[in-house]
Amino acid sequence: MTTPRRYAPVLERLRGAGLRPTRQRLALARLLFDGRDRHVTAEMLHAEAAEASIRVSLATVYNTLHQFTGAGLLREVVVEPGRSYFDTNISDHHHFYDEDVGLLQDIPGDEVTIANLPRPPQGSAVSRVDVIVRVRKAL
């Protein structure tokens, strides 16, 4: 028999974020929060859901990704024009981006040190510092 071991945690996670645990949100959350650090686009997650026989519309995938991001469950990463990645790692960290393949990889926050950051413009406060290390095939 199947033991729904991971169901409760995800459910609580949604509740805790103030999101009604609907069938679609639960299913997508289970795909996303499987313990790995994942970087997905809406299209990728939609395809993955389809493979897992979860019927969700692409519009709902977009809505859900943004709701999760708004609730602090995901983080949006912009590395190339016209496509958004969503990162399940919400801790303070940075990214390698392989420009050849379009692949994102985490760099733990403590592995990069940023010093001497100038004071932000008058009246503004830093909300986040994104470091993107773009890499390509070595010659």
Add this chain to the structure above:
Amino acid sequence: MTTPRRYAPVLERLRGAGLRPTRQRLALARLLFDGRDRHVTAEMLHAEAAEASIRVSLATVYNTLHQFTGAGLLREVVVEPGRSYFDTNISDHHHFYDEDVGLLQDIPGDEVTIANLPRPPQGSAVSRVDVIVRVRKAL
């Protein structure tokens, strides 16, 4: 009388980059490389050209921006999904991005120190490090 003082440099700049100095490229280059450090979108440059009574199609603006970028005359900056900025400052530097207003500002490269950057994944080499300091209105 008008002295076309800045014409020659731009023309040579295009020639040097291996780009045929067409009427449109010259006109756009003159708008872009006016001495300031500029951050423009295709739409913005197109509007600016229109104001200056330069007739260029939006498609050509896109083509030109990408050709200039490929030739190393511009640098593309991605800070938000669905819109590309092109930066006339091609020296090593970073950016403040005001998320409220959508405004980019340069941070000179020597004002930020990045230390302890981990080794890039096997077989790849760093092509560029982008630091984007996202700011918003202070409370």
Add this chain to the structure above:
DNA sequence: GTGATTGCAAATCTTTTGCACTAAA
């Protein structure tokens, strides 16, 4: 002339929206 470049409109791609329908509480 000849091949590179341009303009226009149509096509593409990602993301958002409007609204009737469905489901969670």
Add this chain to the structure above:
DNA sequence: TTTAGTGCAAAAGATTTGCAATCAC
């Protein structure tokens, strides 16, 4: 019930593309 959430299809943006007309050399 009552209201939040979903699906679909259409709309919206940004960017690219196909191809005939035009321009630089």
